[in-house]
Amino acid sequence: MGAPRVVAVVGFKAAGKTRVVEALVAELTRRGHRVGTLKHTAEDMPLDKEGTDTYRHAEAGAVSSAILSDNRTAIFLRRAMNLQRAADALGEVDFIVLEGFKTIDVAPRIIVPRGAEEVSKLRIGVEIASVDVDGKVPEAGDLPVVPVGDPGGLADIVEARAYPLLAGLNCKACGFKTCGEMGVAILAGETEAAKCVKYGGKVVLRVDGSVVALNKFTGSALANVILGFLKTLKGSESPHRVELEFEVRGDA
Ligand code: SF4
DSSP: OOOOOOEEEESSSSSSHHHHHHHHHHHHHHHTOOEEEEEEESSSSSSSOTTTTTHHHHHTTTEEEEEEOOSSSEEEESSSHHHHHHHHOOOOSSSSEEESSSSSSSSEEEEOOOTTTTHHOOOOOOOEEEEEESSOOOOOSSSOOTTOOOOOHHHHHHHHOOOEOOOOOOTTTTTTSSHHHHHEEEEHTTTGGSSHHHHOSSSSSETTEEEEEOOOOHHHHHHHHHHHHHSSSSSSSSOOOOOOOOOOOOOO
């Protein structure tokens, strides 16, 4: 399975985003796709329910708590997790539908405006559709408008146009100044997400789950050091793919 393709459903408060996500997830699932979702909230609300065992564990000072049953798992962390890492944590899925990440340009977007004046406020260049909730915004310039009651139409667009999450580094390694510009070019059919350092680099360095941009020189210097070391180890003289992972304790 390749990297999941991602789409963000964005809009202001009470626009109907969750309704759109629900309909899209149901339709993609009906078509046989495995779908993950990620919701962002700006509110500092307790994500666990007061009174549950895990809530009590956290109140007692646990920095992370998990609850496991035979067919579900929930993990509560007392810290933020970035989008890249959270997406990886969703496991093997075909599509990830984001809700509430209004400012991101690392994935294509479906806008959910509450009125015609919000269309331009929500556009940053990587939009693939606008959803008309209850006949409020039936037109959105050059964007296709899909009524909220037509999840099939929305899923058709997502299947045709969604692409994997870009790394969000604005590192220019793909030849574009920003991930947003890269996204516009992907949507225009001029390039592909595989050219992002997250997927395309020969040497990919991840620190705490996030890709760190390496230029050609630093990437090959790092690889050469590791390959030189591997040559000294019996059985690892000519590897095809190398993964190195270690923990750093930085509490000094
Ligand atoms: S290589 Fe990836 S992270 Fe860097 S600018 Fe291009 S899309 Fe963004």
